[in-house]
Amino acid sequence: xxxPRLALIATTALAPAVWGTTYIVTTELLPPDRPLLxxxxxxxxxxxxxxxxxxxxxxxxxxWRAPVLGALNIGMFFPLLFLSAYRLPGGVxxxxxxxxxxxxxxxxxxxxRETVPVHRVIAGITAAVxxxxxxxxxxxxxxxxxxxxxxxxxxxxxxxxxxxxxxxKPPGVSDLALTGWQxxxxxxxxxxxxxxxxxxxPALDGAAVGGYLWLGLVGTAAAYTLWxxxxxxxxxxxxSLLGTLSPLxxxxxxxxxxxxxxxxxxxxxxxxxxxxxxxxxLPASPRMRVGSRSDLTxxxxxxxxxxxx
Numbered sequence: 001x002x003x004p005r006l007a008l009i010a011t012t013a014l015a016p017a018v019w020g021t022t023y024i025v026t027t028e029l030l031p032p033d034r035p036l037l038x039x040x041x042x043x044x045x046x047x048x049x050x051x052x053x054x055x056x057x058x059x060x061x062x063x064w065r066a067p068v069l070g071a072l073n074i075g076m077f078f079p080l081l082f083l084s085a086y087r088l089p090g091g092v093x094x095x096x097x098x099x100x101x102x103x104x105x106x107x108x109x110x111x112x113r114e115t116v117p118v119h120r121v122i123a124g125i126t127a128a129v130x131x132x133x134x135x136x137x138x139x140x141x142x143x144x145x146x147x148x149x150x151x152x153x154x155x156x157x158x159x160x161x162x163x164x165x166x167x168x169k170p171p172g173v174s175d176l177a178l179t180g181w182q183x184x185x186x187x188x189x190x191x192x193x194x195x196x197x198x199x200x201x202p203a204l205d206g207a208a209v210g211g212y213l214w215l216g217l218v219g220t221a222a223a224y225t226l227w228x229x230x231x232x233x234x235x236x237x238x239x240s241l242l243g244t245l246s247p248l249x250x251x252x253x254x255x256x257x258x259x260x261x262x263x264x265x266x267x268x269x270x271x272x273x274x275x276x277x278x279x280x281x282l283p284a285s286p287r288m289r290v291g292s293r294s295d296l297t298x299x300x301x302x303x304x305x306x307x308x309x
Contacts, residue, residue, distance in 0.1 A: 001282075012226055012231075013245055014223070015224065018215040019246040020245065020253065021214070021249065023250040024089065024258065025211045026211070028207075029208055029211030035079075035083075037201055038212075038215065041216060042216050042219065043074050043220060044089045045187075046220040047185070047186070047187050048184055048187075051181070051184055053180075054174055054177035054180060056173060060170070063240060066178075066181035066185055070181065070185025070186035070189070071156075073156075073161075073164070073183065074183060074189075074190075075188075075189030078190060080152055081097070081199040084146050084147075095136055095242070096151055097154050098128040098244065099128055100157055100278070101123070101124035101243070103154060104159035104162060105121055107158055108235070111166055117284035119280070120237045120280045120284075124241060129273075130270065130273025130275075133265055135247055141279075147296055158240065164236075165231050165232065165245075175228060176198035183221070183224065216249070241281070244273050248273055255292060
């Protein structure tokens with residue numbers, strides 16, 4: 001695998017690894033029972049900061065595309081994810097999130113007309129099984145609202161990944177600007193819901209301020225910039241498999257920092273999920289690519305613009 005491509009995969013993988021710190025930061029530093037406030041403070045300040053830094057506003061069709069991507073990747077995803085996590089004990093929400101690579105594979109075929117290599121489909125199934133072994137408890141209970149929220153959140157994020165890949169970005173617009181548009185749009189969607197459901201924010205101590213700064217600047221502004229940059233340059237199904245690193249990082253931090261034990265079955269699941277993630281990053285063989293677009297084929301809009309020249 002060429003070094004530049006390997007470096008791109010590694011930097012993209014930093015995003016879900018950083019997202020894996022959200023659990024420990026939320027439980028140890030932030031005020032309890034304020035998931036929507038956390039979602040709002042992650043998205044909106046980071047988005048406004050990036051827009052101010054880049055001094056770039058959407059133009060043309062991006063006045064509606066940016067809100068659509070912001071809703072799928074941020075505004076709808078965050079609240080539904082938290083709702084699912086609150087109503088589904090035992091890591092069921094994490095398992096529902098782990099099906100996202102399979103949904104991305106389906107959307108990739110339908111929207112981008114790309115044939116997803118077989119080894120990435122197998123990797124997606126294996127990763128979901130591995131994550132379930134890590135986070136799922138025997139006493140996990142199912143709740144219809146929680147399951148629906150989890151599935152819709154995973155499907156929305158999967159659609160956001162594929163549309164981000166399909167639309168690319170406007171010429172001359174930086175990754176920071178595109179990320180800022182989406183975070184701002186998503187944060188503005190979360191704001192009225194957070195105010196209506198949770199009311200005014202409580203007084204924050206130093207630990208909470210530090211936690212929100214970490215989640216906003218590192219876990220959102222920096223991480224989502226790397227994530228969207230990877231989506232624009234790598235196959236959507238390949239990038240989505242990197243999302244498995246989020247629950248694995250959370251489990252690893254729980255073991256290291258919080259003293260949470262990992263059973264032999266959980267360690268087996270950890271190894272399965274990690275191995276599947278690595279497998280999913282391997283390039284497809286030429287035989288697997290027959291009749292499909294190459295891994296290096298640009299997004300749909302880029303290809304269309306090239307054809308029109």
